[in-house]
Amino acid sequence: MAEENENKRKKMEKPQKKKQKRESEKEEEQESKEAEAKSGVQTQVKNNSNKKRKQVFPFGNYKHYYGYRIGPGREVEEDPRIKVLKKEWFEGKDCLDIGCNSGVVTIQIAKNFKCKSILGLDIDSGLIEDAFWCLRKFVKMESAQKKQASDSNAKAVQEVNRSEQCSTLSSEGTSKSSSHHSSEERDLSDIVSFRRENFVQSHRPLDKYYDTILCLSVTKWIHLNWGDDGLITLFTKIWRLLHPGGIFVLEPQPWESYEKNRKVSETTASNYHSIMFRPEHFQEILLDKIGFRKVEDVTSGLSGTRTGFDRPIFAFYK
Template sequence: MASEAAHAVVATPAPPPSLTNSAKNKQNHRQEWPYGNYRSYYSFRSGTTQPDAPPADQLDGRLSLLDPALFREKTLLDIGTNSGKIALDALLLLGARAVAGVDIDPLLIEDARKAALERGLAHDDPRVEFRQANVMEEGWFERFEPSVGKVDVVTLFSITKWLHLHNGDEGMRRLFRSLHTFLPTDGVVIVEPQEWDNYKRAVKRNKDLRETFKTLELRPPFDAEMREVGFVLEEQIEREEGGFSRPLLVWRKVKRAV
């Protein structure tokens, strides 16, 4: 059991390095500020280990397992959006009304905006927004006013490990509380939690995360914590995909009994 004092230890991210158009700057970006999944992460999520990226208009394998009605005519917030593929697939292939993608890494937001243009969307399309942001900042959800309108669905795909390692147990509890307050009744959170062994591999690669890791008492998939704030598990999809073995958990905010 970690001591109470240890709970205060969290790995606060340094400000991102300034970005330029130089190849050297972009190449060194991850080395200077390693935070989250690598660039082109979704190129390797097509169900194979082939190095070639799947076509941009090929639906992400995880989305293909979910009921399209979760997204149809809904507004999506994709947290840890990376290259924006989940958000763009939901908009262009699943009939979402609008999408917003946020990521702490400005270089990935740059990639997502470029991907939107490459998929035929105008730079000022009112249905899509990509924004650099740290959703784990206290009060962020209360301040967040997406240009695409009120959010109905939130996705957390392959991001909970990083949020947990950088923000500790209390950061995750605050996130779940904030999501429940942020979403309307009948709103949905879809989580792809990374397994505990995956945490251990991340900590081996980044020694700066070790102190926070030692304090963690919560464990994925955070079922008890989601239920505690008021979400109900609607569906759990077990799957194997290209070396990744993680469930998809569909949580819904239901109206509390009076």
């Protein structure tokens, strides 16, 4: 009898255990789904946090600006604006480049036109670091080119000496000439320098004056950030820093580009609506208000993005 009751009890327990097992499996499955969903949310949040926030450049202090102007990866190639700049503006002259960005054009001017000195200024300390990096890169390239040219010249002289069996006198003359030429050349690092500075708001004393000052694609950012007063301050300080007979090289951005960039900050948005002086008024301001005596459009007839001149470049003579 006891054995029969035990069998009945076991038969009754089996369905109960199966039911409990099914419920347990369901709970485990639900917990697994919840864990997966939670993990997915965490992953999504993590991915969203890892996404790069869109960078804003309220002063036009773009990274890789010259790559944008002349093409990615071509920063060391010659900027098309160099072609219209005149050598006599820079050769043997003290020069200043306001808003130099990463310094590529500054360095190219020194390299191509043999400045006595050229200083590049920019409001962004990171871009000034990039400028010094670019300068070191150009110096290394120039050093390698000089060494290659020197080795080639030495080899050519040796071949000429062998073929003509030239005398010791002619050999000494060649050596002296080569030595004299190299002693006159200066490294770019002796000519080019960079400094972080907000030119408009700087109170640095006027301890040095310049023969040529450049302001290429910078006026819009000064205008949007400091309004008409900032623009007049820019032009006035440039005038004061120039030697008599000095040259101000200006590449202004068109008003259409102001409209595109007016919302980069609250300040630029506010100033945009209060600006009275449009880019087409700059010549009149510089000639009649500031005191420059004449102006020359050096890109006349070259406009168009295909030629690399989507905006004019002017030279104002003090």
